[in-house]
Structures are given as C-alpha cells and as structure tokens.
Amino acid sequence: MKALVVYExxxxxxxxxxxxxxxxxxxxMDVNLCAVQDAPTVPAEDIGLIVAGGPTHAFSMSRTQTRTDAISKGASEGMVDFGLREWIDGIPREQHASALVTFDTRVAKVRHLPGSAARSAAKAGHKHGFESYASPESFYVEDISGPLLDGELERATAWGRKLGTRVAMPR
Structure with missing residues (x-):
C-alpha cells in the first residue's frame, strides 16, 4: 500500500x-509527500491512505481571508486562494483511497479552545466517503508563526510510524 501525505x-x-x-x-510503506497546491485531486489507484493536514485558522481549516491575514503577518508559503479546504472539496466523492487521516498545527496557548483544522478536515473527508484509521491529531507551535514546540517533530514521526503499522495490519 502507498500513502499520500498532503499539507498546507x-x-x-x-x-x-x-x-x-x-x-x-x-x-x-511507500509515501508521496506534496504541498496541497501540488497534490492530485484524484489520487492514484495505488494510494490506500491519505494523510492530510494544515494550520488551524480561526478554529478550522484556513480560508482565503485567513490565508490573506497570515501573509500580512509574514507568512511566505502557501497560496491565498487554495488550501486544504479547497483540495478536499475538489476530490470526487467515492473516487479515492478509502482512508483519510488528518492533522493540524495549532498555537499551544489556546489548545483548550474548541475547533481545529484536523477535525474540520476529517468531517469534510467523511462527507466525501472517506473512512478514518485514526483520530485527528494536533501538533503545537509556540505562536502563529512558530516555532514548533520541542518534541513535536519526534511526536509526528512516531504518529506516522503508528499509522503505518496500523494500516499495514490486515483488517
């Protein structure tokens, strides 16, 4: 099985x-990694798992306005008019890998507040017919522009390892 990791x-x-x-x-497993603007909206047939993530903006996935705000605060990556929300919306229903797992980055000091891009993306994926192998996962940054908190990259690697092991097991 192959995995596609898509990020905004x-x-x-x-x-x-x-x-x-x-x-x-x-x-x-084999993994294709790509930024959301480069990701296929119709993933190849040999993709059995899609892992998709983006930053939490205003308690959900980013939108044109929140991406514009991020750029005004110094963001230098991504696109104003296209992000994870638009990518998921562009995936044809039922014509994709059966599994979607989502993640996000969030500011640590507001981790107790509701809403996350990962949960919003999981709900959007469910509407497109995806099933999930795991609950949405959040990784934390110190402030809007970062940096990631200590240990978050190691935790992300371990989470990926756990996902890979779970998917590789017969169901």
Missing amino acids: SMFGNTAHVAEAIASGLRET
Whole structure:
C-alpha cells in the first residue's frame, strides 16, 4: 500500500510536521509527500491512505481571508486562494483511497479552545466517503508563526510510524 501525505503550510511549521509524519510512514510503506497546491485531486489507484493536514485558522481549516491575514503577518508559503479546504472539496466523492487521516498545527496557548483544522478536515473527508484509521491529531507551535514546540517533530514521526503499522495490519 502507498500513502499520500498532503499539507498546507503558511509559515513552514505544518510542512515540517508533514515531513516527519511521512518519515514515520516510510518505515512500512511507500509515501508521496506534496504541498496541497501540488497534490492530485484524484489520487492514484495505488494510494490506500491519505494523510492530510494544515494550520488551524480561526478554529478550522484556513480560508482565503485567513490565508490573506497570515501573509500580512509574514507568512511566505502557501497560496491565498487554495488550501486544504479547497483540495478536499475538489476530490470526487467515492473516487479515492478509502482512508483519510488528518492533522493540524495549532498555537499551544489556546489548545483548550474548541475547533481545529484536523477535525474540520476529517468531517469534510467523511462527507466525501472517506473512512478514518485514526483520530485527528494536533501538533503545537509556540505562536502563529512558530516555532514548533520541542518534541513535536519526534511526536509526528512516531504518529506516522503508528499509522503505518496500523494500516499495514490486515483488517
């Protein structure tokens, strides 16, 4: 089985988390890693698992306005008009890998507040007919632009490893 790891990143933190997750997954499967703007909306037939993530903006997945705000605060990556929300919406229903697992990056000081890009993406994926192998996962940054908290990349690698092992097991 192959996995596709898709990420949206504005400040680079979510990209680093995606790379770490892909590293953990690679211990048990082939992995394609790509930024959301480069990701196929119709993943190849040999993709059995999609792991998708992005930054939490205003308690959900980013939108054009929140991406514009991020750029005004110094973000140098990503696109204003296209992110994880638009990518998931563009996937044809029922014509994709059967499993979607989601992650996000969030500011640590508000971790107790409701809403996350990962949970929103999981709900959007469910509407497109995906099943999930794991609950959405959050990785934490110190502030809007980062950096990632100590240990988060190691935790992301371990999470990827765990996902890969779970998917590789017969169901």
